[in-house]
Amino acid sequence: MTDRSTAAAIPSGRRTRLTPERERELFEAVVDLVREHGYEALTMDAVAARTRSSKATLYRQWESKPKLVATALRHLARFSPSCIDTGSLAEDLRQITREAAKHAVEDNALLSGLAHAVTKDPELQQALHDLYIRPELETLDAIMRRAVERGELDADNPATEFVVHLLVGALGTRRLVENKDPDAEYLERYLRAIVFPALGVS
């Protein structure tokens, strides 16, 4: 899937290769359009206009709107939280939450723009899962494994499987419940009131 960007300079038959820079610019524009208008209202005409491309080029390179959007999601540069390791479970959870909160507004715009489409298209669903959920799951697994090793967390604490649901929920539900974006102060209250008691840490 990423051959195209590394081999960008090499022309091949009928395909006009884009430079990696041009491709990244195009993917960012696609994701911005999903944030602004939602997936269903996104048209290839709008992508062509925003990126000053021809629709023929878009269809030749990516075949269809769902494939273009899924590819754009897969190329989106994301914060990798895998380096979080403060020596304390509470502090690790604060860091991963704080990092997620920095992007909450734009992430919620993208998630809401794709919310309905992913129920209809398994490839989009997988791309969104790989973008948001897989890295969080891997990081949380590592954070909690180290906390068990340090004796901070019971290995069989039943709350561990739900920590990712809790963090995704904290970021996603505040708009619906309170019509507010999640901020650092809200997340700290949420961690102390819900996540830390469930995990048995303070």
Next chain:
Amino acid sequence: MTDRSTAAAIPSGRRTRLTPERERELFEAVVDLVREHGYEALTMDAVAARTRSSKATLYRQWESKPKLVATALRHLARFSPSCIDTGSLAEDLRQITREAAKHAVEDNALLSGLAHAVTKDPELQQALHDLYIRPELETLDAIMRRAVERGELDADNPATEFVVHLLVGALGTRRLVENKDPDAEYLERYLRAIVFPALGVS
């Protein structure tokens, strides 16, 4: 706003009044279409076709797509959980969660279909909040007030403000995290691992 249904039989000037039955049928069709296609992809043509109405009638009665959808949401018949009172906080929370779980698939379809639109349209946001969040908040407030009176719950437990976020999150995040719908067994595990420890009940 509900004058229209009670006064449905009385013709008034240029407005063709619909019977309450016909109006309910039409609102249910609108909500079904939002579930199926998402708000952005919903057209007045599709509503007219599904309900065998003319577009002229739809626009005369409801002016615009956002007004029609907001009105349909406000007329949607909902389970009112206000009668839940088992004498135990844990059991009350089990009941409200179980009731919500019964409608989780169709509710998630509607929420995902409106997720992007409500970020752009305050009237739709308010209608969705009044449909899903306000009744849950009122019921949870009553449940927790009684638990405090019985001495089951500390009046100043900081988790109480987040119980609605936790229930909405439990129902809404499982699809994104695990690609599964929430079911009774998952919700029981979630209540026992997260909600009960945070509230200090078992």
